[in-house]
Amino acid sequence: MxxxxxxxxxxxxxxxxxxEEARDRIEAHLIGCLYCWELYRQMARxxxxxxxxxxxxxxxxxxxxxxxxxxxxxxxARISEPNAVYKNPIQQRLDALTAILASMCxxxxxxxxxxxxxxTSPARTIDQVTLDxxxxxxxxxxxIATVMCGETGAHxxxxxxxx
Amino acid sequence: MLAARLTPKIMxxxxxxxxxxxLGFNLPAKLGWTENPWIALGIIKTVGLSLAYLCAVALNxxxxxxxxxxxxxxVAWIALAVNAGISILRMLIExxxxxxxxxxxxxxxxxxLLQHLAIIxxxxxxxxxxxxxxxxxxxxxxxxKIGVRDWAAIIGILILICxxxxxxxxxxxxxxxxxxxxxxxxxxxxLLLFSAAASLVLHRMAIQMGGGKLAIALNFLTLYTLLRxxxxxxxxxxxxxxxxxxxxxxxxxQFIIQIGWQTVPWIALLAAxxxxxxxxxxxxxxxxxxxxxxxxxxV
Numbered sequence: 001m002x003x004x005x006x007x008x009x010x011x012x013x014x015x016x017x018x019x020e021e022a023r024d025r026i027e028a029h030l031i032g033c034l035y036c037w038e039l040y041r042q043m044a045r046x047x048x049x050x051x052x053x054x055x056x057x058x059x060x061x062x063x064x065x066x067x068x069x070x071x072x073x074x075x076x077a078r079i080s081e082p083n084a085v086y087k088n089p090i091q092q093r094l095d096a097l098t099a100i101l102a103s104m105c106x107x108x109x110x111x112x113x114x115x116x117x118x119x120t121s122p123a124r125t126i127d128q129v130t131l132d133x134x135x136x137x138x139x140x141x142x143x144i145a146t147v148m149c150g151e152t153g154a155h156x157x158x159x160x161x162x163x
Numbered sequence: 164m165l166a167a168r169l170t171p172k173i174m175x176x177x178x179x180x181x182x183x184x185x186l187g188f189n190l191p192a193k194l195g196w197t198e199n200p201w202i203a204l205g206i207i208k209t210v211g212l213s214l215a216y217l218c219a220v221a222l223n224x225x226x227x228x229x230x231x232x233x234x235x236x237x238v239a240w241i242a243l244a245v246n247a248g249i250s251i252l253r254m255l256i257e258x259x260x261x262x263x264x265x266x267x268x269x270x271x272x273x274x275x276l277l278q279h280l281a282i283i284x285x286x287x288x289x290x291x292x293x294x295x296x297x298x299x300x301x302x303x304x305x306x307x308k309i310g311v312r313d314w315a316a317i318i319g320i321l322i323l324i325c326x327x328x329x330x331x332x333x334x335x336x337x338x339x340x341x342x343x344x345x346x347x348x349x350x351x352x353x354l355l356l357f358s359a360a361a362s363l364v365l366h367r368m369a370i371q372m373g374g375g376k377l378a379i380a381l382n383f384l385t386l387y388t389l390l391r392x393x394x395x396x397x398x399x400x401x402x403x404x405x406x407x408x409x410x411x412x413x414x415x416x417q418f419i420i421q422i423g424w425q426t427v428p429w430i431a432l433l434a435a436x437x438x439x440x441x442x443x444x445x446x447x448x449x450x451x452x453x454x455x456x457x458x459x460x461x462v
Contacts, residue, residue: 044455047305100448106372112305134353147236147303148377153445159452 003029003036010039014047038089090129093161097141100160104149115146118142138162164446165221166439174218174436176238178429183358184440203258208425213254213430219247221437229442235299237349242292243384249430254428256281272340277337279347286354289388296381300368301416307368321455323396324356333403355392362388376441383434390430394423 005026009103013026014020030037094114101110115138118126123133137162184207191197223244230236256277261268267272300307328349336348366385369378399411401416406453409416 004462015175100371102375104375104445105377106375108371108373109305109375109377116304144303144305146230147233147299148305149445150226150236151231152229152442152449156445156449156452159449 002039003033003038005029010043014040014043034089038092042092062068066103090131090134094126094129097157097161100156101145104145104153109148113141113144117144164225164443166225166436167443169218169222169439170443171433171436174429174432177215178426178433181215181429182209182425185211186422189418189421191275194434201259202263205262209254209258209260212425212428213251215432216251216254217249219428219432219435220244220251222432222439223247226435226438226442233299235295235302239292239295242288242295243431244433246285246288246292247428248429249281249288249429253278253281253285259326272336272344275339276344279344279351279411282351283347283354286351286358290354290358290361291363293358293384293388296384297361297364297368300365304398307371309364309367312355313363313367316363320356320360320363324353326354326394327352327399329426330399330403334397335398335402352395355395358388359392376437376444378433380438380441383430383437387427387430387434387455389412390423391427394420394427397423 009018009022009026013023018026030040038153098107098110098114101113105113115126117137118124118129120140121129121133121137123129129137138158141161142154142158146155149157176287185204188203188207192199221359223240227240227244230240256274259269265271295338301318327334331345331349334348334352336344336347339345362385365381369381369385372378397416397420401413401420413420
């Protein structure tokens, strides 16, 4: 249970099966809690990816029931690993920004861009980036992304980095 | 967005169709099975390569629109668009179809003059584009460095320029009726080789990036510039080298050089297509993110 929300409640919330009262409670909590908002975003993305992948696989591969059960069991085992999902929200966001930049202008560029953005912000180093100095850091990163990836890429970095 | 339609995959297919058609008409004639189908080959070359450069112009301009706040990169992509635009004119000037209207056009010194009047500005804009791109990426401060090997390659290119001046008699316009055509060809080659040096620096940056679509685009730009240089030099070598120095029969080497020239415009287009694909993917991701946020707000 995280912040009073059970795992089953998360699942029902994502699948739209939660009763009105519980849904309102989770929504109200999400507005104020960055930690759970991040968790929600990741789970929503994962659920969407699973639905899409499921649809593709259903048409492409015919699985036996036991194979399907095995796959689902492994998937739940993986997502319930400690630290698998519940990482520091700043670190999560830095990882996400690194992945976005890496796909556009390379892994090395992504790491260098994050370091340079931190150096020229009040944080000074990437390890010192916190919620307090996040906005200037992100703004610097956006400027670098504008050169390396163009304006659309920079918008993506900016919006992905919004806390 | 045009880039969403002109994807690298489609461009590779288009290049394969173009080369397939060109070889399909050319090989039987080379093997002596058919007469030289020069009109068909002229149509394939002129239409196919002009189309490739036209797509490159459109994509390069679309990419330049991505850099409204980054003047150097805006200049770079506009210069590459102009390079592709002038190259369309060059394709028309080099079209064998003009032989239908002007007797022995391709063999006349006037053809050489016109060709180099187009090549000079095209190569100048290529050089401006590559240099502006290098300057912009260098100034972003991500620590891209030029290594000893790159300096060695650049020095090698400078030596090559000296060698071209020394062996200039091997160039196609060496004995041109128009004196200006002789100088234009030398100047065009120098511009191309300086572009090759700039593209090598961009290639080094691409390696240091550690992957990504931008690196692919930069590598294609390097290939576009280097391949053109290599083809010109191979042509000159074919003309001036002694028979005992030649590894291939001159007509075989000439055929390989011709295949090379058929791929050059597509490589320029692929560079633009990969860079444009970066924007297309970013736009899709952005749209998806906004939709996810919108869904939550509407819950």
